[in-house]
Amino acid sequence: MKQTVIQYVLGRLHDIGIKDVFGVPGDFAFPVNDAVVAQPGIRWVGCCNELNAGYAADGYARLNGMGAVCTTYGVGELSALAAIAGSYAEHLPIFHLVGMPNMSVQSSRALMHHTLGNGEYDLFARMAEPVVCARAILTPQNAAAETERVIAAARYHRRPVYLAFPADLADQPVLTTAVALETPRSDPATLAFVVDAIAAKVESATQACVLPGILVARLGGRAALQAVVDASGLPFATMFMDKSVLDEQQSAYVGMYDGKLMNEDVRTYVESCDLVLAIGTLMTDFNTGAFTSRLDPGRTIVVSHHHTRIADKTYGSVEIEDVLAAIVDRIRAGKKREGLTTAVSAPSSGSGSDPITAAALYPRLEAFLREDDIIVAETGTISMGLGFARMPAGATFHNQTLWGAIGWATPAAFGAALAAPERRTILMTGEGSHQLTAQEISQFGRLGLRPIVIVLNNNGYLIERLLCKNPDIAYNDVAQWRYTALPEALGCDGWFTARVTSCGELDEALRTASGSTDAAYIEVVTGTYESSPLAAQLGKRMKEIYAT
């Protein structure tokens, strides 16, 4: 029997690694919803709302390489749009499957529910355009070819794509065939030139280092990059968005590089190198210490997904995987490179009934981490604190550094946990951010996942208090919740919950969570202005930085 349009698409998504589709069902999407449930090897994962489903798919894609979210027409897809935009910014290929009204309804221009009431049916697909790298409305004729086109686009750009299914066409048999598009290969001559140039620069440099970038992780290229570091003996420093792309426990790691905002020794080291090899990095505000890093373009080589920049010249048609594979044999450790001894993490302060200061909190959270943990850290003071903790071997740190939407972390942690249930998932969020999407905690319980949730309650939006004119202004306050009552209210049974206000209580709660495989939800109450060092720096220096 011939496959239907939606079966064809789902089959191809399964081929390339999609095992779960997050979403909220809806009448125009029933054919898509039905097919997801029926598709062998794919699971429907219902979420509380579409934005959360989008964030969950984003978190899932950070572990799984790609993700999928399914929404209904108009009301559903627009609710997910902000999450899709975040995945676009952060280079995550998300397949957004949207159910549309059937063709006869569309052509009648009827005033249907879930429309704007103006008879226009193509507006929402148009609204998605800036935040996806490819779109298609699927028919029996185009399904095969369009599916291959959008899959290729999602893989090439590592960005979301939009696939819409008119309800009556989704279940029609596919009428044509197509083969998967070939992965782009490097131009051999350009590749050879680039690799020679990199090898020569590395060879001649007295002091050189690598800046490993998140774009490598997005391609599943961590091991290839590690091989380069191992072979070359080059030290590496890491920027915020790129945290844990390479393991921080190895001797080659020199520390976090964040311009003038944080570790001055790391900054001096990196900026005094003859050669900085930036591989898959993005020079965003939060990666550059709010644009305070100073990398001489003449001494920096930037290897991006599909091009490499050496000095002031950009070479296209060179694929980052090919560059990594080629240079591993060309830049073998010739001379001993001096790295930098990574600073020992600060010991934690306080004990017993002492209040939980930043100096008490962040070292404890760091000590709590284990090998292979998944840490999903929300934008705000908590991720800025955790971003400078040294990760155990195999642990991965996930943050929405560029898009920076508060609320992302809670559903993203759900998606991440689902993608790698054999690992321990730790959600670290401020309470203000948690409020945006807190209901998604219920999905952990529903699916029997056992995360560790740390909710930092500092009485409002702390990072905003630090950045705005009047920290105590009303808009930085949030509703006062009883956070530890949430898991039970949301149907999460058997969770360990604790509200801690002192160092002793915090130690005990972390000990309990650490010694158990049950889920844990710990509300950590600090003073209103207890901020992590980076957050405090940003607060102090923002006006000065942005005045320039």
Added chain:
Amino acid sequence: MKQTVIQYVLGRLHDIGIKDVFGVPGDFAFPVNDAVVAQPGIRWVGCCNELNAGYAADGYARLNGMGAVCTTYGVGELSALAAIAGSYAEHLPIFHLVGMPNMSVQSSRALMHHTLGNGEYDLFARMAEPVVCARAILTPQNAAAETERVIAAARYHRRPVYLAFPADLADQPVLTTAVALETPRSDPATLAFVVDAIAAKVESATQACVLPGILVARLGGRAALQAVVDASGLPFATMFMDKSVLDEQQSAYVGMYDGKLMNEDVRTYVESCDLVLAIGTLMTDFNTGAFTSRLDPGRTIVVSHHHTRIADKTYGSVEIEDVLAAIVDRIRAGKKREGLTTAVSAPSSGSGSDPITAAALYPRLEAFLREDDIIVAETGTISMGLGFARMPAGATFHNQTLWGAIGWATPAAFGAALAAPERRTILMTGEGSHQLTAQEISQFGRLGLRPIVIVLNNNGYLIERLLCKNPDIAYNDVAQWRYTALPEALGCDGWFTARVTSCGELDEALRTASGSTDAAYIEVVTGTYESSPLAAQLGKRMKEIYAT
């Protein structure tokens, strides 16, 4: 001292009736956030997330005539977009105030947080275009003129508008002046012609009725329309989206008209009229009993906001207010019009330990209502049940009939309650829908509002079970929450809560809620398939209806 750009805009919004701005703050929006807090007569109302803030503004506008929501750049504004789209569909003027990065950042094309990382800064304003009727990016030069233009557009179209403020320009003094644009007036000759034609048609009709429409309520024209009904003695029937535009306790009310789906006597009455005067209605799927109503265009006059259609001809440049004001004197009751005795509401069934069936539930909810209540009913089986309850005098029924986004009702009820705190606000929602936006319950508690919340727990998305192929399919299930634990977890103190599974428990809970001025949160547990009559009809007849 000269006003700043943002002060000017807020001053004008206050002039036209905005007293509250819902929102979530953010760094690019600080100048806007600061100004809202400082503006005399305007209150900042923080919400848990931007979608909820948009829905709250929508609910507020239904009572207040217009509303405002304030978000930050990118992450914030896109999260609110689905709510703005809903307000567009439902003809609610919402002022969406968005803080943007400053001009030097924009022109630098820097890779800033809250952007897509591609150096483009105008994408999000473009994405808003299909769901607003006017947009402006405000500068000291254009602020005065643009503000008047967008205010005029919002009032004329009764649709949302988008106003963006680059952070450095928001606090600059306004450099120009402008006067409010004049309200459009009807063309006198066309108006006279239309009024004559309506009067003649009414005079010659043997049987005539009015269909009062929601667009009248959107203009604050309820009293003017009531005057027409009073003067003319014409009976009226009401469609779903238009419910409570005119008071249902008057003798002129003949009942709810929903095509072939519901009251057959009302359908026969309306469709046998020589003349149907539809004033401010929209012929959407849910207003027409899924397009089963049959109104002969030759015997229907449609009065819209800015044009009137008589038979097959449309007359532009006639304003609905002018038509109402003119016809009130021209169609005075000449002859006695036979209406229809409104059917007496069904008595409620069941008592004691009987389970809560639909026949037990909806009559009880109807009996629970009081004069002047605000009923905010979520899309789904519960609003379909309540939509056929007879509203007490002065009570208003609010439903998102056209856009139909589940999740809307909870924050919309918050906005409505804030707009009219002297009235009792009753939120009626299914539990599946409630899960999308449930955290906004916390804002009622935070602001001391005392709503009655009825959460109908029927074990999933009932309306979808009725409409999809396999009702028991996994995607119609939702996480199992302990709903009555939510208010306390969300910081709502002193609320009466009850979970009821029998008629006796329901009676007692409603009695307690009725006898108190405290907030109440009642979880009503029914069988999975207990559906209101309209929902059941839709379930039975949808395929048949849409097959045509």
